[in-house]
Amino acid sequence: MFSFRYIIFKKSEMIRKITALFFLAILFAGCGEKKFTIRGKLDGASPDTYIYLDKLGGMNLEPFDSVKISDKGSFEFTGKIEYPEFFMLRITESNFLTILLEPGENMSIQASADSIGYTAEVEGSPGTGKMIEYDKRLQEAMKELQKLGEIYEARVDSPDLEQVMNQLDQEAQKILNGMNEYTRNFIDENLESMVSLIALYKQIAPQVYILNIDKDLDYYVRVDSTLSELYPESEPVKTLHSQMETLLANLDAQAAQSAKTGIGAVAPDIALPDREGDTIRLSSTRGKYVLLDFWAAWCAPCRNENPNLVTLYKKYHEKGFEIYQVSLDQTREAWLNGIKEDKTGDWIHVSDLKYWSSEVVPLYGIKGIPASYLLDTEGRIIANNLRGKTLENKLAEIFD
Structure with a gap:
């Protein structure tokens, strides 16, 4: 948004x-x-x-x-x-x-x-x-945004500022949508010109691109394929083509990862040592609803969520709820101290203590922590990254 x-x-x-x-x-x-x-x-x-x-x-x-x-x-x-x-x-x-x-x-x-x-x-x-024609249209859009800025400055001390901001957000979105449509038409009309390539990278504000790589991917693909055929030796065309190859490869990888860890998929099995050095498999928890949680003692948001997990574990463990918590810590001391300090020792803890080199990182495509998956009794993923009230509500839906 x-x-x-x-x-x-x-x-x-x-x-x-x-x-x-x-x-x-x-x-x-x-x-x-x-x-x-x-x-x-x-x-x-x-x-x-x-x-x-x-x-x-x-x-x-x-x-x-x-x-x-x-x-x-x-x-x-x-x-x-x-x-x-x-x-x-x-x-x-x-x-x-x-x-x-x-x-x-x-x-x-x-x-x-x-x-x-x-x-x-x-x-x-x-x-x-x-x-020049394109930039004049873009400047008109920028001026419209500036007018919204003037409205904001005039109302910044207003008691209904939040309502004003919501309205300004809607107006700003309309401006961006209009510029997005103009850019699409501009590319359609100039698809065989190098100006279509430039239009792909236009921004209406710093880091706010007019075209969205997700929603407008077809335009990137069309410009790439058209210009690559017309001007295969052009350096910018070759650069764009290289970028598109990388992007499409990443999208394919994401699709493959989603097939492995998306909603409805059976969670890939994990087999890592617990605190005593015994290997505990994720699949050994079948028959229970399981929160597969990736964390680390050095991760502040993870530590902040642990008290909530303690409460939910005590409330629902006897009804069939389990937590299988995987640490991305580097040292055993930090890992165990984090467990002790947060009083999370009642559930399953495993780690290979390999930090981001842990085998679970590519297995689940982990880009950051905290990250979690909620599994049903058959080990299928039914939700991901639920925390706080959303996790509490989901467990209440299942068990209460």
């Missing part, structure tokens, strides 16, 4: 920075260098002002050229490129315009010298024109 709270104090200029520092330079199969020309007219330029042309290579800006703006506000760049390239035209680090140059293009730009990124009008560069 997109939260307005997250972006209240973020500046709209951030999105242009993200665009400008887009980490890929466009490379196509060699076709020989061709000359490009950029002619510009900047209204209100101060005398002796320089304008710089930097090439976007990786995450770095590579200086390409610089010229002094004439008394009439005009400037001109010429050069040769073999492939389409992203460049930044800038007067200062915060006053810039990102452009997409094609070999042989003759681009003309007119803008206000104090805000070239927001005021630029471009001819002779279709790719740049599309980027």
Whole structure:
């Protein structure tokens, strides 16, 4: 859920920075260098002002050229490129315009010298024109969010602030949804252009991507497959393709893990030594409802949950409830001290004391602790990561 709270104090200029520092330079199969020309007219330029042309290579800006703006506000760049390239035209680090140059293009730009990124009008560069068109729509969305920020600031001391915030969250979500739809349409209309690749990475606020990799995965796949076929030697396309291969492999792995540890699956068996060194199998608890709980003495949230487990164990153990607790501790001393301090010694404790190298970590795909699974009498997973009141309610549903 997109939260307005997250972006209240973020500046709209951030999105242009993200665009400008887009980490890929466009490379196509060699076709020989061709000359490009950029002619510009900047209204209100101060005398002796320089304008710089930097090439976007990786995450770095590579200086390409610089010229002094004439008394009439005009400037001109010429050069040769073999492939389409992203460049930044800038007067200062915060006053810039990102452009997409094609070999042989003759681009003309007119803008206000104090805000070239927001005021630029471009001819002779279709790719740049599309980027400007997209960013103008994005800036409109950013301004709408800023208006919500003004409402928040005006109501911050209001007694009904929580209600106001909920309404602002809803309005912010509408703005994001609208921008998401616009981005989808933009990609549909420009699927065979490199600007579609850039659109995948647009953000409406820091770390708030317009496209959601889960909900919009098909757009990532379509851009990848289309551009990989059109421009197989393009470095950004190859980078995107590599990222997609990794992502899809991870999704396949997650699906496989879900098949092993998802709801309805029989929990993979565990056989680890207990406090006395005797091997205790998880499967030995069949016939009972079992909480399989992964914890460690060094894990504060785990320790905070243990008193709740003690209460529930005392309440439901005689009715057929068991706890099989697996520690990811590194030392026997820490493990046993944690059990003693939390008074959890009544149930089953096992550990190989291998920390994150424990065999149970990949077996259950554990990314963090606490992590838990509730098993039925046949060892099937019926719930996961229940804690506090939710676990109490589930056990009451089963036993009461």
